[in-house]
Each structure stands twice: as C-alpha cells, then as structure tokens.
Amino acid sequence: MHILMFGAGGVGGYYGARLVEAGYAVSFVARGRHAAAMTTHGLQVRSQRGDITVDRPNVVDDPAKLGTPPDVAFVCVKLMQTEEAARQLAPLATAGTAVCSLQNGVDRDEVLARHCGSAALLDGTTQIGAAIAEPGVIQHTGTMANLSYGEPQGHDSARLQALDAVLQDTAARTGGFEARQSPDIRxxxxxxxxxxxxxxxxxxxxxxxxxxxxxxxxxxxxxxxxxxxxxxxxxxxxxxxxxxxxxxxxxxxxxxxxxxxxxxxxxxxxxxxxxxxxxxxxxxxxxxxxxxxxxxxxxxxxxxxxxxxx
Known part of the structure; x- marks a missing residue:
C-alpha cells in the first residue's frame, strides 16, 4: 500500500514516519524550509515511544508529481488549508485514491467532498501532541498517540479493511501508536x-x-x-x-x-x-x-x- 501524507507537520510527519519505519511506501506533501530540510537531512521524529530517522523521505510539493496515485491520502494540514488541499487531491480521488482527513474540525469533509466527491472519503481523528520543533524535526510530546478511522456512514469496506491491516501492523511493529477501526467515526x-x-x-x-x-x-x-x-x-x-x-x-x-x-x-x-x-x-x-x-x-x-x- 502506498500512502500519502498531505502535510508533514506534527500529525503527518509523525504517522508517516511510523509507516516508513514499518516498511510501507509513504510520500509526503511538504513545502518551504521543512521540506528542504527533509530532502537534505531526512525526517527526524523525537518521541518517548522511540526516535526515528527517515533518511530519504519521498517529498513533493504537489501530489500531481507522484508517479502513480497512492491508495490512501491522509489530510494533515491546518484547517484553513483544506480548500487548497482538496483541489490538489481531486485528480487523485478521481483515479481511486481514498481521502481521509485527520484534521480537527467537524465540517472539513464538506470541503473535501466538494472537490474529491463524497465516495472518495474516509474519515479519521487522532489524539497526539506533536509539532515541528525545527525544519525536518518532529517533536512528539508525551506518549499519547491514538488513531481512529472509519467509513463516514459507519459501514465496512474493502478499502477500510486494507487500511486497518496496514495501520494495525504498523502499530504492532513500531509501538508508535494505537490504531482503531471505528464503527462510528463521526x-x-x-x-x-x-x-x-x-x-x-x-x-x-x-x-x-x-x-x-x-x-x-x-x-x-x-x-x-x-x-x-x-x-x-x-x-x-x-x-x-x-x-x-x-x-x-x-x-x-x-x-x-x-x-x-x-x-x-x-x-x-x-x-x-x-x-x-x-x-x-x-x-x-x-x-x-x-x-x-x-x-x-x-x-x-x-x-x-x-x-x-x-
């Protein structure tokens, strides 16, 4: 499974690095000094649950530059950047990429659905204290790192089962977070x-x-x-x-x-x-x-x- 982290800050950087640690293909959408540092020096995560260094992360400033559409795109940008992210993810959604927000708000899916279509959407939420400490470095504060995800309408699906298998495997291999498939993600x-x-x-x-x-x-x-x-x-x-x-x-x-x-x-x-x-x-x-x-x-x-x- 190929996973895209749209946003490589505290949330996207942390979970993306854990997925790489477990051996999965991950791409990051990042820009500016953080992206430059990731490309030059790698992505570092400092955490009481184990430090990680991703030596050569796949970093792009636009998901259109990816060779093939990822299976899942996690949206991890600030909420005010949702519109831009949704526009850039729309071609991937059309090609079959599932789009799953890990953002804080309760109406972000209205924006994502407008561009990507509601059928493309999964939904998720996370509890974690993590932020960019300096360009290329994510600091995880404390040990809490919980990730929940599900279909917006609460049903099961093949794509959700596939994602759950990857996240459960990553959680078990790395000890970096707890993963939970939710029957009522809303x-x-x-x-x-x-x-x-x-x-x-x-x-x-x-x-x-x-x-x-x-x-x-x-x-x-x-x-x-x-x-x-x-x-x-x-x-x-x-x-x-x-x-x-x-x-x-x-x-x-x-x-x-x-x-x-x-x-x-x-x-x-x-x-x-x-x-x-x-x-x-x-x-x-x-x-x-x-x-x-x-x-x-x-x-x-x-x-x-x-x-x-x-």
Missing amino acids: LDIWRKFSFLAPFASLTARHRSPIGPLREASKTRAELESLIAETVAVGRAAGAALPDGREAEVMKFIDGLPAEMKSSMLHDLEAGKPLELDWLTGAVLRLGQRHGVATPANQVIYDHMESYRNG
Missing part, C-alpha cells in the same frame, strides 16, 4: 471536537494556559457554557453524544496539566493564522443551521475575529 470526531473547540476558544481568548482558567469561577463558568453549547450542536447535527458528555469533558479538562495551552493559543502567540473559523466558527455555523443558540461561542468569536488571519 461520533469519535465529535467527542474530540466537544473538548477541543471549547478548550481552544477559552485559552486563546484569555491568552492563558488552562490551569488558571479552570480555577477562576468566572472563566470556569464560561468554559462550561462553551462545552454545553458545543455538545448541544453536536447532538443536533446527528452525533450520538451520550448523556453526561458535558461532565466528561470538564473532568477531562480538570485532569490536564495546568500549563497546557491549545494549538490555537500557540498560533496566536506566534502571530500565525488561527483555526478560529473551523473551531469556534463551526459551532456558530452549525448552531445556526440546526437552530441551537450559541451565545458564549459568539462572544469568543467576536473577541478573536480580528486575529484570525495572524
């Missing part, structure tokens, strides 16, 4: 989103790690409102989020390291474009579509809108 995506969107919104708005925010009564109440709205929107959108999901999210957040920041806060501090429209903005869009009020998220969006382009 629920898994919403489970993650019901934590991620409120967490990102609150920490970015207040420019603070989570510790002080969950301790102060005012910002804790704000966090609870953000979670409640996001869960309500998810249920209205058809995700079978269980009763008590709101309390589960709060319990999870209470267990996070006090110094933990969201990637949106890291991007804000670095002056980079934000995934605001795909996280907080998605709660607003879907809330309006399904008739769910989202005033707490609206406050966040109004406060952060001027920073969304960096």
